[in-house]
Amino acid sequence: MAGGAEAAWLSVEIEQRERELRGLREQLAAVLAEEHGGAAQQGAGAVDADFPAKLPPLPAQAALSPADILRYSRQLVLPELGVRGQLLLARSSVLVVGCGGLGCPLAQYLAAAGVGRLGLVDHDVVETSNLHRQVLHGEARRGFPKAASAAAALRQLNSTVQYVPYCGALTPRSALQLVQQYDVVADCSDNVPTRYLVNDACVLAGKPLVSGSALRLEGQLVVYNYHGGPCYRCLFPKPPPPETVTNCADGGVLGVVPGIMGCIQALEVLKIISGMGSSFNQFMLMFDAQEGRFRNIKLRPKKSDCAVCGDNPSVTCLQDYEAFCGSSATDKCRTLHLLSSKDRISVEEYKKLLDEQVPHVLLDVRPKVEVNICRLEHAVHIPLSKLEEKDEECMEYLEKIIFEEKQRTDGQTSFPVYVVCKLGNDSQKAVRILQELPVKEFGPVLAKDIKGGLMTWASRIDPTFPQY
Amino acid sequence: MAAPVSLQVEFGGGAELLFDGVKKHQVTLPSQPEPWDIRNLLKWIKQNLLKERPELFMQGESVRPGILVLINDADWELMGELDYKLQDQDNVLFISTLHGG
Numbered sequence: 141m142a143g144g145a146e147a148a149w150l151s152v153e154i155e156q157r158e159r160e161l162r163g164l165r166e167q168l169a170a171v172l173a174e175e176h177g178g179a180a181q182q183g184a185g186a187v188d189a190d191f192p193a194k195l196p197p198l199p200a201q202a203a204l205s206p207a208d209i210l211r212y213s214r215q216l217v218l219p220e221l222g223v224r225g226q227l228l229l230a231r232s233s234v235l236v237v238g239c240g241g242l243g244c245p246l247a248q249y250l251a252a253a254g255v256g257r258l259g260l261v262d263h264d265v266v267e268t269s270n271l272h273r274q275v276l277h278g279e280a281r282r283g284f285p286k287a288a289s290a291a292a293a294l295r296q297l298n299s300t301v302q303y304v305p306y307c308g309a310l311t312p313r314s315a316l317q318l319v320q321q322y323d324v325v326a327d328c329s330d331n332v333p334t335r336y337l338v339n340d341a342c343v344l345a346g347k348p349l350v351s352g353s354a355l356r357l358e359g360q361l362v363v364y365n366y367h368g369g370p371c372y373r374c375l376f377p378k379p380p381p382p383e384t385v386t387n388c389a390d391g392g393v394l395g396v397v398p399g400i401m402g403c404i405q406a407l408e409v410l411k412i413i414s415g416m417g418s419s420f421n422q423f424m425l426m427f428d429a430q431e432g433r434f435r436n437i438k439l440r441p442k443k444s445d446c447a448v449c450g451d452n453p454s455v456t457c458l459q460d461y462e463a464f465c466g467s468s469a470t471d472k473c474r475t476l477h478l479l480s481s482k483d484r485i486s487v488e489e490y491k492k493l494l495d496e497q498v499p500h501v502l503l504d505v506r507p508k509v510e511v512n513i514c515r516l517e518h519a520v521h522i523p524l525s526k527l528e529e530k531d532e533e534c535m536e537y538l539e540k541i542i543f544e545e546k547q548r549t550d551g552q553t554s555f556p557v558y559v560v561c562k563l564g565n566d567s568q569k570a571v572r573i574l575q576e577l578p579v580k581e582f583g584p585v586l587a588k589d590i591k592g593g594l595m596t597w598a599s600r601i602d603p604t605f606p607q608y
Numbered sequence: 609m610a611a612p613v614s615l616q617v618e619f620g621g622g623a624e625l626l627f628d629g630v631k632k633h634q635v636t637l638p639s640q641p642e643p644w645d646i647r648n649l650l651k652w653i654k655q656n657l658l659k660e661r662p663e664l665f666m667q668g669e670s671v672r673p674g675i676l677v678l679i680n681d682a683d684w685e686l687m688g689e690l691d692y693k694l695q696d697q698d699n700v701l702f703i704s705t706l707h708g709g
Binding site for chain 1: 620621622660661664673675676678682703704705706708709
């Protein structure tokens with residue numbers, strides 16, 4: 141019974157600690173909200189209301205203080221940096237575009253190293269699914285703007301650095317004015333339009349751009365527009381077709397991979413501003429985490445016919461990058477509209493026919509790895525890729541299931557098959573495929589998709605169903 | 609007649625997902641009257657390795673925008689792009705650019 145008493149005591153203790161934590165979180169939230177509101181007010185009168193007016197220049201510092209010497213001693217003794225390099229860092233400002241998986245570690249090391257000013261741009265708020273890779277934020281700051289959250293975390297690390305959070309998206313209207321105020325820009329963004337926007341702004345403002353990206357188990361890094369080297373458009377004159385671009389939510393990403401790439405970005409920024417120079421001008425660093433391999437790729441030189449940095453540029457001011465790329469400047473999942481409303485049902489309608497025990501087949505077309513995360517017990521699983529290639533084994537399996545279920549009905553003409561996926565995009569593609577199959581394949585079926593998929597099921601029907 | 613050419617063809621950055629998730633392919637291009645170049649290699653890949661949705665990999669006779677071609681770890685732009693004449697034991701890497709962060 142001693143064990144039982146100890147357990148009871150521990151439960152009481154935990155409850156008390158949790159109450160204390162809740163109080164602290166509320167206090168922090170209030171402080172952050174005030175800080176965020178203040179930043180927005182400063183912005184009134186600027187070109188873009190989202191961003192504050194022109195920043196004063198960083199004060200020129202002739203010598204390091206004893207506190208600086210103590211703080212930076214381990215890097216000051218490096219002959220490659222030395223006092224001269226440290227003073228250059230303190231005089232430099234870096235604009236970080238995106239405070240996510242790349243931006244967090246990058247900003248952390250730049251702040252720790254003693255950069256003079258860090259501008260932190262992000263339009264998004266901290267979400268639970270960010271925390272595995274966006275390591276400056278934390279549980280207590282969920283729901284808060286990432287730029288403000290990053291600034292709060294960095295202030296704890298090094299209060300001598302100036303932090304300027306910009307809690308809004310970088311837009312063609314504000315980007316140039318913003319980039320002009322910084323010495324180096326780090327592209328830590330997560331979408332194609334923003335990458336072109338940042339590139340063009342850097343070319344027009346004449347600033348070096350340290351660009352990183354990561355997805356799944358791979359990362360890439362290039363330094364653009366530096367010492368006469370190529371810009372992003374020299375390499376990628378045309379944007380990729382939107383349907384070929386994968387975001388972190390769909391493709392997945394192991395948190396440490398952007399962590400590694402963000403750290404290398406920080407390294408290159410430090411080398412540039414301290415006068416050491418970058419190793420990745422006209423070179424791409426590719427990292428394959430699965431193979432544990434780094435590769436250095438020699439790139440093309442600056443292109444004389446480049447639309448923005450070439451001899452006769454056609455891009456002389458910032459443009460509409462969402463139109464140029466055919467996609468939005470976020471990494472949120474797209475919503476497809478392939479089917480008309482008669483071929484779709486809502487989660488509420490599906491719940492109703494489930495309750496009424498209407499005979500049907502529920503077909504889940506997500507990849508196996510996602511089915512392993514969570515699923516509806518009664519669903520049949522065939523990944524969309526198998527349907528697309530009309531995999532014989534899978535088609536026979538589906539046919540068998542439909543045939544068996546159909547036995548329970550009394551000769552309905554069209555047997556209902558409901559298709560579900562995570563968000564309701566792939567399910568529409570699957571319905572299209574089922575509709576185009578020859579009738580004899582399963583006898584007549586009526587295929588419909590469930591709008592919004594399992595995530596909508598979780599938010600509107602079953603709150604215990606996991607969201608991912 | 610040009611002799612058969614052995615290559616290591618690699619896919620990365622997600623482009624491997626169009627090739628059953630396999631990143632490295634040892635391929636031998638058969639003997640043919642003309643020497644093998646990247647243009648012909650792409651045709652060969654489309655017929656022999658790429659089973660589904662070629663539009664996610666190719667556009668016309670070239671790769672789609674957003675895929676970089678690297679020949680022996682150098683940008684193909686430095687090597688003559690589609691006209692580069694393949695040598696035995698060359699390494700050709702097709703890498704889809706990443707945008708996540």
